[in-house]
Amino acid sequence: MQTIELSRLGPVARLEMNRPENHNAFNLVLIDELSRLFGQLSEDPQVRVIVLAGKGKHFSAGADVEWMKAQAHATWDENRTTGRAMAALFESIDRCPKPVVARVQGAALGGGSGLVCAADLAVASPDARFGFTEVRLGIIPAVISPFVIRKLGISQARARFLTGERFGAEEALRIGMLHAVSEDLDGELDKVVQSLLASAPGAQARTKELVRQVAGLPPEQQAEYTAEQTAAARAAEEGREGLAAFLEKRKPSWQSLNSLA
Numbered sequence: 001m002q003t004i005e006l007s008r009l010g011p012v013a014r015l016e017m018n019r020p021e022n023h024n025a026f027n028l029v030l031i032d033e034l035s036r037l038f039g040q041l042s043e044d045p046q047v048r049v050i051v052l053a054g055k056g057k058h059f060s061a062g063a064d065v066e067w068m069k070a071q072a073h074a075t076w077d078e079n080r081t082t083g084r085a086m087a088a089l090f091e092s093i094d095r096c097p098k099p100v101v102a103r104v105q106g107a108a109l110g111g112g113s114g115l116v117c118a119a120d121l122a123v124a125s126p127d128a129r130f131g132f133t134e135v136r137l138g139i140i141p142a143v144i145s146p147f148v149i150r151k152l153g154i155s156q157a158r159a160r161f162l163t164g165e166r167f168g169a170e171e172a173l174r175i176g177m178l179h180a181v182s183e184d185l186d187g188e189l190d191k192v193v194q195s196l197l198a199s200a201p202g203a204q205a206r207t208k209e210l211v212r213q214v215a216g217l218p219p220e221q222q223a224e225y226t227a228e229q230t231a232a233a234r235a236a237e238e239g240r241e242g243l244a245a246f247l248e249k250r251k252p253s254w255q256s257l258n259s260l261a
Helices: 028-043 065-072 076-094 109-118 145-152 154-163 171-175 184-195 199-215 219-235 237-248 254-256
Strands: 004-009 010-019 049-054 102-103 107-109 120-123 130-132 165-170
Touching: 004 028, 010 130, 049 184, 065 102, 076 109, 076 145, 076 184, 102 109, 102 184, 107 109, 109 145, 109 199, 120 184, 130 171, 145 154, 165 171, 165 219, 199 237, 219 237, 219 254, 237 254
Parallel strands: 010 049, 049 102, 102 120, 107 130
Antiparallel strands: 004 010, 130 165
């Protein structure tokens, strides 16, 4: 990998964008490598949690300037192909069956903010800065829009998209883009990861799919779908193990097998 550094600590995989000299800005290589790694880790039974981070002072400053210059002279078909590649990256994060946590410091602009919204949880340092700045460059936040709208809602997404204004970590926390802001970023990240490892991996994967499906179902179909999912979960091995562990006052199997201690 040229632009991504992969490391593991037990059941936790850490993907770090490794272009600090370019503020971890997007180019085609980074998009392709990050997308492929998410695909691979999604299928790895040893991985329970994926942390997405950026090396250096910034998480990701959006699109690489040199790449943007080249795209300005690209053909319609070339730009559409690039757009599809970017959309596939965000889709691979959103559909990953493992919990994805974004660790954010410094700038997270444009596509960088899109990554934060595609992740399941996000923690940031107080110096983190966000913004959907595309309109100020005369373009639009097209491929990230589905994930931003799901995370922030239509009202906040529309306002942020149209103004292109940058905003800080506390504001991002207030509108639901972040889940925690802390001076001790790695300590906060560790708390989130430990909390995720306490839950059943199969149930987490089904829960992610549950949220995705329920959000798109008409109200009259939700009751039947959720009843079926409840029955399936209770009949599954994890459901039986979780109930047995609760009644026997012991840890369920997935906690003892996946502890980082």
